[in-house]
Amino acid sequence: MHASFWTDKYPEGIPTEINPDQYPNVLAVLKDSCERFADRPAFTNLGKTITWGEMYHLSGEFAAYLQTHAGLQPGDRIAVQLPNVLQYPIVVFGAMRAGYVVVNTNPLYTAREMEHQFNDSGAKALVCLANMAHLAEEVVPKTGVKHVIVTEVGDMLPPLKRVLVNAVVKHVKKMVPAWSIPGSVPFTKAMKVGAKADFREANPSAEDTAVLQYTGGTTGVAKGAMLTHRNLLANMLQCKVMMPENMKEGEEVIICPLPLYHIYAFTFHCMSVMLLGGQNVLITNPRDIPATVKEMKQYRFSAFVGLNTLFAALCNNEQFRQLDFSGMKLTLSGGMALQQATAERWHKVTGCEVSEGYGMTETSPVVSVNPTHATQLGTIGIPVPSTLCKVIDDDGQELPVGERGELCVKGPQVMKGYWQRQEATDEVLSADGWLQTGDIAIIQEDGYMRIVDRKKDMIVVSGFNVYPNELEDVMAAIPGVLQCAAIGVPSDKSGEAIKVFVVREPGAQLTAEQVKTHMRDKLTAYKVPKDVEFRDSLPTTNVGKILRRELRDEELKKLGAA
Structure with a gap:
């Protein structure tokens, strides 16, 4: 049956198509919405709110600075390494308005990860938080970054509060290690x-890259997915009509x-909510559940975008359970599988059903979502408008409805390709625009889809993708390691x-704690293993490739027997 057959099965009220060329x-949406x-x-953060009009004005000032003082040319890449603070939208939209490509960078990256991303993207400028500037000091000389702008957490707050917040972060909480970057x-x-x-407003074409969003894709080396203006426009329109x-x-x-x-x-927040003219309440540290709940208490909020671990942690918090949920219209879940028990508990506590969706960096990211008035728990919903999905077998042949196969996606939100990696692009993106996701899915008769397994070995920790190749590269460098695998x-x-x-190599006295310590030094915290097991040998193919799937199957059997 043809991949697009179920567009006539869309729930009432949802269009089957959007126009990504409207x-x-x-920048045209930004200008229109801000007017x-x-x-x-x-955007609201740390008690300060900026309006859409103010955000447009401030992003223009930042764009003017970049064009006149940062030594950048149109199309140059600028790395933005910020948590959820008011500076983030100002910097990102300012960079776009000035004609540059945004390279989103995780503030928790280690020096090793930053160096790879900055060099791979060819970033010429960096905007980072003072808390991470000590790492930038170490990394910048090894990259092509020529201009560094450093911001402190409270920089967008009123003068007195700014001084106070920045002083507390630096001197009381000791969260800013000493740093020195000449010329920053x-x-x-x-x-x-x-x-x-003054600055000249950029006018990029729809096919120009707006954002380089790094991902491991289906392998371990972090690659920049080139997301064009049209990709982002399509996905913001697709998300908007699914609200x-x-x-x-x-x-x-x-x-x-x-x-x-x-992504x-x-x-969702910088693109779709802009189209909606909504207010984004930015939570800087969601791991601090009491502080998150205290922040939420101040608003009659109508939507919450999260993932399974966060839903579970919040529902376990007594203060959260006492919040006013009367305005709730939408809860979105993505990034990792939603557990049924968590979804049911969230619904019971908030009165709002969770709409689970599916996506990946390469699709800007939303592919499918459960419509709020027709959710099916345990599925990833239906494809968003203008999106085709099919499942294929190992030979690339399309499979009938109800059979499991690799999910493939085609639509205006599918990336242009991987930055400067044509071979890797060709591996996942066909000439006629079908993207192979590496996820094994079933398309049901009613058009809803379920993810049943992963073809690739990627690990998803609290919504963050972790690639075994990267972990194994880091482990292999530990003295005393003969062979290693991560699952x-x-x-x-x-x-x-x-x-x-x-x-271990013969005679090596390596301990689990030594392995973890080494990995902690080289990798972001969520990539550090929770468990280290030493073995005399690992299962391999006849050419010596370690069989991670066998190790995974063994662990699942153990859990099943437990």
């Missing part, structure tokens, strides 16, 4: 300089606990946890 680029919703709140410019100074400068009909323009308050540098939060094992807390297997 705007020439993301229409000029007086409406756009404070964000506050950049904004003052930009306020006095409940009772969400009103210029009136909604959306809680944003997921990091904006992650899921980036597209994901089921975890109630994080969806999956990392377990590694090590074969």
Whole structure:
């Protein structure tokens, strides 16, 4: 049966198509929304709110600074390494308006990870938080980054509060290690300089790359997915039409606990909510559940975008259970599998059903979602408008409805390709635009889809992709390691946890703690294994390739027997 057969099975009220060409680029939507919703709140953080009009004005000042003082050419890449603070949208939209490509960078990256991303993207400028500047000091000289702008957590707050918050973060909480980057410019100074400068508004074409979003794709080396203006426009329009009909323009308050540098939060909060003229309440540290709940208590919020681990942690918090949920219209889940028990508990506590969706960086990211008025728990919903899905067998042949196969996606949100990696692009993207996701799915008769397995070995820890190749490269460098492998094992807390297997060299006295310590030095915290098991040998193919799937199967059997 043809892949697009189920477009006639869409629930009522949802169009089957969107027009990704109704705007020439993301900047046209930005201008339109910031004018229409000029007086409406756009972003809130640490008690400070900026309106859409203010955000447009401030992003223009930052754009002016970049064009006149950063030495960048149109199309140059600028790495943005910020958590959820007000500076993030100002910097990202400012960079786009000035004509540059945004490279979203995880603030928790280690020096090793930063170096790879900056060099691979060819980033010429970096905007980072002072808390991470000590790593930038180490990395920048090894890259092509020529201009560094450093911001502190409280830089967008009123003068007195700014000084106080920045002092507490630096001196009381000791969260800013000493750093020195010659020629770096404070964000506050950049904004003052930009306020006095003029700039030329960029006018990129729909096919120009707007964002380089790094992902392991189906292998371990982090690659930049080239997301064009048209890709982002398509996905923001697709998300918008999937929102409940009772969400009103210029009136909604959306809680944003997921990091904006992650494509899921980036597209939803910076793109779709811009189209809606909503207010994003930015949570800087969602791991601090009491502080998150305290922040949420101040708003009659209407939407919450999260993932399984966060839903579970919040429902376990007594103060959260006492919040006012009367305004709730939408809860979105993505990034990792939603557990049925968690979804049911969230519904019971908040009165709002969770709509689970599916996506990947390469699809900007949303592929499918459960419509709020027709959710099917345990599925990833239906494809968003203008999106075709099919499943194929190992020979690339399309399979009938109800059979399991690799999910393939085609639509205007599918990336242009991987940055400077044609071979890797050709592996996943066909000439006629079908993207192979590496996930094994079943398309049901009613058009809803279920993910049943992963073809690739990727591990998903609390919504973050972790690639075994990368972990094994780091482990292999540990003195005393002869062979190693990394797999994901089921975890109630994080969806999956990392377990590694090590074969020691003869006579080596390596301990599990030494392995973890080494990996902690080289990798972001969520990539550090929870469990290290030493073995005399590992299962391999006849050419010596370690069989991770066998190790995974063994672990699942153990869990089944437990």
